[in-house]
Amino acid sequence: MRLKKSTEAAIRTLMHLAKHEGKSNNNLMAKSLKVPRNHLHKIVQELSRGGYLKTSPGKGGGVTLVKPAGRITLYEVVNIMEGPIYLTDCILDHKMCYLSKGCTLRPKIEEVQEQMLSIFKSSTIQDLIDGEKRKESSK
Numbered sequence: 782m783r784l785k786k787s788t789e790a791a792i793r794t795l796m797h798l799a800k801h802e803g804k805s806n807n808n809l810m811a812k813s814l815k816v817p818r819n820h821l822h823k824i825v826q827e828l829s830r831g832g833y834l835k836t837s838p839g840k841g842g843g844v845t846l847v848k849p850a851g852r853i854t855l856y857e858v859v860n861i862m863e864g865p866i867y868l869t870d871c872i873l874d875h876k877m878c879y880l881s882k883g884c885t886l887r888p889k890i891e892e893v894q895e896q897m898l899s900i901f902k903s904s905t906i907q908d909l910i911d912g913e914k915r916k917e918s919s920k
Contacts, residue, residue, distance in 0.1 A: 782897070788862040790816045791824045795833065795858065795906045796913075799850035806843035824862075831861040850910060856901035866901075868894045 793814050798805055807825060811818040825844055828834045833853060835845045859866060868890050871878040878884060 782868055791858055791862050798846040803846035851905050851907035853906045854902055855904045
């Protein structure tokens with residue numbers, strides 16, 4: 782499984798907002814995150830539709846984080862940006878595989894997927910920020 786660049790940028794956008802008291806604007810974020818402004822605009826739209834951000838147009842407007850960073854999981858962000866996560870098609874629908882009755886690979890893939898989803902569900906944007914702080918303080 783490989784996360785899309787837009788998903789990584791969405792996670793970094795949420796981190797940026799959380800580190801800046803929940804407010805910023807697209808120009809500042811695009812420059813800080815090194816993401817093209819048009820691309821960032823689409824990411825902000827997706828996160829707004831998902832209920833994580835609020836946008837205010839015009840001078841003095843910008844982007845506001847709606848939920849606390851400690852209540853936004855990586856699972857939620859990945860789901861918004863990419864949809865449900867399945868390592869293989871047979872996880873989604875076992876009928877897709879002609880070997881499904883005797884397959885010994887599928888249970889292992891399911892185990893890996895469950896562990897990955899568990900990590901995504903238990904990791905928040907705040908955890909990533911805290912990890913950055915620990916890393917920087919140990920330098």
